[in-house]
Amino acid sequence: MSIIEVKDLCFTYGIKTPFEKKAVDSLNLSINEGEIIGLIGHTGSGKSTFVQMLNGLIRPTSGQVFLNGEDIWAKPKEIRKIRFKVGMVFQYPEYQLFDETVYDDIAFGPKNMGLSGEKIDATVKKAAKFSGLSEKLLKKSPFDLSGGEKRRAAIAGVIAMDPDVLVLDEPTAGLDPKGKSLLLSQINSYHRERNNTVIIVSHSMEDIAQIADRVLVMNKGRLEMFDTPKKIFAQAEKLESMGLRVPQITKIMISLKEKGYDVSDGVLTVEQAFCEIVSLLKKEGKI
Amino acid sequence: MIRDVALGQYMPGKGIVHKADPRLKILVLIAFIVLIFCSFNFAALGVVTAAVAVVIALSDIPLKYYFKSLKVIIFIVVITSVINMFYGTGEPIFRFWILKITMSGIYRAIFVTVRIILLILVSSCLTFTTSPTDLTDAIERLMKPLKFFHVKVHEIAMMMTIALRFVPTLLEETDKIMSAQKARGADMESGGLIKKVRALTPILIPLFVSAFRRAYELAMAMECRCYQGGDGRTRMKSLHLQKHDFFCILFTAAILAGVVLCDVFIAAAI
Ligand SMILES: Nc1ncnc2c1ncn2[C@@H]1O[C@H](COP(=O)(O)OP(=O)(O)OP(=O)(O)O)[C@@H](O)[C@H]1O
Ligand SMILES: [Mg+2]
Numbered sequence: 001m002s003i004i005e006v007k008d009l010c011f012t013y014g015i016k017t018p019f020e021k022k023a024v025d026s027l028n029l030s031i032n033e034g035e036i037i038g039l040i041g042h043t044g045s046g047k048s049t050f051v052q053m054l055n056g057l058i059r060p061t062s063g064q065v066f067l068n069g070e071d072i073w074a075k076p077k078e079i080r081k082i083r084f085k086v087g088m089v090f091q092y093p094e095y096q097l098f099d100e101t102v103y104d105d106i107a108f109g110p111k112n113m114g115l116s117g118e119k120i121d122a123t124v125k126k127a128a129k130f131s132g133l134s135e136k137l138l139k140k141s142p143f144d145l146s147g148g149e150k151r152r153a154a155i156a157g158v159i160a161m162d163p164d165v166l167v168l169d170e171p172t173a174g175l176d177p178k179g180k181s182l183l184l185s186q187i188n189s190y191h192r193e194r195n196n197t198v199i200i201v202s203h204s205m206e207d208i209a210q211i212a213d214r215v216l217v218m219n220k221g222r223l224e225m226f227d228t229p230k231k232i233f234a235q236a237e238k239l240e241s242m243g244l245r246v247p248q249i250t251k252i253m254i255s256l257k258e259k260g261y262d263v264s265d266g267v268l269t270v271e272q273a274f275c276e277i278v279s280l281l282k283k284e285g286k287i
Numbered sequence: 288m289i290r291d292v293a294l295g296q297y298m299p300g301k302g303i304v305h306k307a308d309p310r311l312k313i314l315v316l317i318a319f320i321v322l323i324f325c326s327f328n329f330a331a332l333g334v335v336t337a338a339v340a341v342v343i344a345l346s347d348i349p350l351k352y353y354f355k356s357l358k359v360i361i362f363i364v365v366i367t368s369v370i371n372m373f374y375g376t377g378e379p380i381f382r383f384w385i386l387k388i389t390m391s392g393i394y395r396a397i398f399v400t401v402r403i404i405l406l407i408l409v410s411s412c413l414t415f416t417t418s419p420t421d422l423t424d425a426i427e428r429l430m431k432p433l434k435f436f437h438v439k440v441h442e443i444a445m446m447m448t449i450a451l452r453f454v455p456t457l458l459e460e461t462d463k464i465m466s467a468q469k470a471r472g473a474d475m476e477s478g479g480l481i482k483k484v485r486a487l488t489p490i491l492i493p494l495f496v497s498a499f500r501r502a503y504e505l506a507m508a509m510e511c512r513c514y515q516g517g518d519g520r521t522r523m524k525s526l527h528l529q530k531h532d533f534f535c536i537l538f539t540a541a542i543l544a545g546v547v548l549c550d551v552f553i554a555a556a557i
Contacts, residue, residue, distance in 0.1 A: 057466050080472055088470040095460075096467040098492035108489065112472030143496065157471060 002030040003165060003197050004054060004086075009063035011049050023049040025221040026063070031199070036191060038212030038229070039201045042243035046221040047201045048091060051167045054199070055086035067165075084113050087163030091170050093154030097142035102133065102153050105142050109161040127160035130190045132182065148179045155183075159190065165197045166190075172207060180204075184211055205247045209233060209268035217242070230266040249273050297418045302347025304416045308532045309425035312413055315539050319409045322546050323402050331549035332401055338542045339405050348415045356411040357404065364403050368396040419451040428526070441517025449505070457498065464493050 009027040014020050023046040031037055041047050052058045053065055056072050056079040065072050072082045087109075090096065099105040106127055110120045128138060131152045137145065142153055155171065168187070172180040184207055191198050202208050208215055208229065215232045217225040219242045225232055233239070233246045236254060245251070253267040253276065262283075263276045281287045299305075304312075319339070326332040343353060375392025382388075414422075427444030434440050468489045469475070475486050 052466065055470060057470060080474060083470055083472055088467075090463070090467045090470070093467065095497055096464055096489075096493050098489045098496075108468075108473075109471040112474065161471065 001033050003033040003068060005030040005066040005069075007064045007066070009050070009053060009065065010061050011046075011053060011058065012061045013049075015061065023221055024053070024060075027223050029216065029223060029226055031197060033197055034195050035197055035213045036188075036211055037197075037199045038208035038215045039199060039218065040203070040205070040208055040215060040244060041218035041224075045218045047218055048169055049221075050218065051088065051169060051199060051201060054165070054167060055088050056082045057088065080112075084109075084161050085163055086165045086167060087158040087161050089155050089158045089166070089168045089171060091173065093158075094147065094150035097150060097154060097157075100141060101139055102128075102142050102145070103138040105153060106138075106157045106160050109157055113161060123160050123162065124156075127156040130159050130186065130193075131156040132186050148175055151175065152183075162194075163196070165199065167199045167201075169201045170203065171200065172202065172204060180207070187211070205233070205245060206249075209247045209250070217244070229268055233268060234266050296414070298348060298352070298415055299418075300347040300416065302345060302416070303531055303534075304342065304346040304412065306531060307535050308526055308528055309417050309421040310428055310526060311528070311532050311535055312417055313422075313425050313429060315535060316409055316413050318539050318543065320406065322542060323405050323409075325550065326398075326546055327550055327555035328553045330553050331546045332398065334542060334545040334549060335405060336401065338538075339408055341538075342412055343408060346412050346416055348412070352415065353408055353411060356407055360403065360407055364400055367403065368400045371399050372396040420448055423448045423451065424524075425526075439517075441520070445517075453498075453501070456501075457494070460497055461490065461494055464490050 006027050006029050009024055010022070011024040012020060012022045025046075027050065039047050039051070049058070053060050056065075059073060067082060067085060072079065097105050099108060103124060106124045107120050110123050115123065124138075125135075128135070133149065133152050133156055137149060137153075142150060145153060151171070155168070159166070166187075171187070172183055175183060187198065187200070188211055200208070200211065212229055214227065215225070215229050216223065217232060217239070224242060225235070225238075233250050236246045236251065239246060246254070247268060249270050250265075250267055253263050253273055254265050256263050257265050261280060263280060267273045267276055278287070319335070322335050326335050343350075372388055372392045372395070373386050375389035375395055377389045377391050379387035379389050417425075423444045426447070427440055430438070430440045430443075465475075473486060473489055475483070478486070
């Protein structure tokens with residue numbers, strides 16, 4: 001069943017000024033419940049603008065967003081309710097931490113939802129665990145954390161609202177490789193436990209290939225492709241024409257194939273590539 | 288959104304007013320302000336108005352931006368001119384209760400209105416055609432004589448430049464933080480005054496933190512490039528008066544002469 005549906009969605013910044021800029025242009029798509037969607041597109045292609053329309057932070061210039069079949073702007077006064085259902089983690093979310101302790105900061109969302117004391121405590125602890133924050137850190141001031149810990153705290157602040165749809169705008173930007181893969185696997189395990197819908201915006205094709213069920217490609221505000229990672233990353237040339245690329249390992253396998261080796265071209269991770277190569281070598285009797 | 292408020296914003300261009308030396312532009316602006324207030328009869332006022340019209344025509348900025356800046360003060364103009372109308376002396380031509388309108392009152396109102404409009408137009412022209420950095424640069428140089436009285440001219444100018452530079456950045460940041468807190472259900476519209484003020488903390492604290500962080504980073508970056516104040520500092524862009532600047536000076540001198548002659552030889556209207 002589709003949880004989010006988008007019809008003819010458009011957004012223009014600075015409308016009726018000399019700086020008018022169409023950021024999102026007639027988008028039509030639907031996202032199923034329980035999917036992990038990867039959203040890619042080069043800088044300025046309208047990804048952030050698009051995801052901010054999903055939870056009603058910005059109102060579409062035209063077109064509609066449906067959540068569970070209902071137009072989210074049907075009752076503009078109750079738009080806050082939508083924001084609890086569609087949780088949004090911004091690009092560089094660590095700069096929005098403000099409370100005295102990490103605990104209080106994570107509790108900000110649940111408090112706004114009107115939860116009672118005990119429930120808040122439970123959700124905060126759970127959210128902290130999901131995003132890999134130790135209990136000890138909860139008592140610290142958010143400004144005393146390291147960059148990566150701040151990022152986790154900020155993500156926990158959104159997870160604490162227990163949203164049906166979790167949107168993450170470049171969650172791994174600026175993290176070290178280990179922190180990156182840890183964060184991704186935590187998002188993945190959170191997704192498996194909660195079985196909710198996740199939308200991840202990323203510039204890292206490797207991350208997307210690893211985690212996404214379906215990939216959404218945006219180019220100049222328009223929807224260019226929307227398919228499984230395997231099918232998307234098999235179209236290396238088309239991606240490159242849009243300023244994107246395929247994961248490194250996919251590229252290697254494609255060039256191996258061009259050289260005449262019998263491997264498939266839809267390989268997305270190093271593990272898959274390893275299996276492919278081993279079976280090829282076995283077939284040729286080299287090992 | 289918040290970003291749309293910038294009035295009198297610099298607009299790049301290639302006209303003669305854009306090219307003129309910013310120091311000269313500031314001095315000419317001061318000259319114009321003095322002239323606007325020293326025009327005591329219609330002939331003098333006419334000369335100044337014509338001069339402002341010429342400057343605007345040369346400025347390479349669409350007229351609608353001038354109208355926009357006038358729109359903001361239209362209220363003040365109406366109020367002051369109406370009040371002035373009742374302040375005249377002499378034979379009343381219209382009487383209502385204790386209020387009386389005289390010919391001199393009407394003259395006064397006309398002068399005040401025209402003066403305010405001209406003031407706004409010339410100063411808008413300066414900010415439209417001069418980038419903030421050029422402007423502070425010019426102010427620094429014009430204030431140089433104050434060094435004699437131990438005024439830290441360079442430091443003041445540097446602070447002005449930095450402050451101007453960070454206005455758009457901080458506005459953008461406020462926008463972002465507001466969105467992020469709204470995404471966590473922050474409610475900024477409903478509730479009484481106290482609730483509204485309290486709702487600002489989640490925005491102000493990150494904003495201050497980031498402003499301080501930026502200040503530290505900027506200070507560090509400046510020190511890494513060996514900045515140590517104004518002493519012995521040379522300039523990348525040194526300003527020299529050019530041919531068109533002399534035309535500016537001539538033009539201003541002509542207007543000055545015109546206004547003085549009008550004032551001297553024609554009787555004052557107010
Ligand atoms: N607040 C704003 N005001 C005016 N224009 C904006 C604003 N925010 C974004 N834009 C413009 O809209 C377009 C889309 O921006 P958006 O932030 O959605 O891109 P993005 O795909 O998220 O890019 P990135 O990968 O760099 O985050 C860009 O061309 C940008 O210049
Ligand atoms: Mg973005």
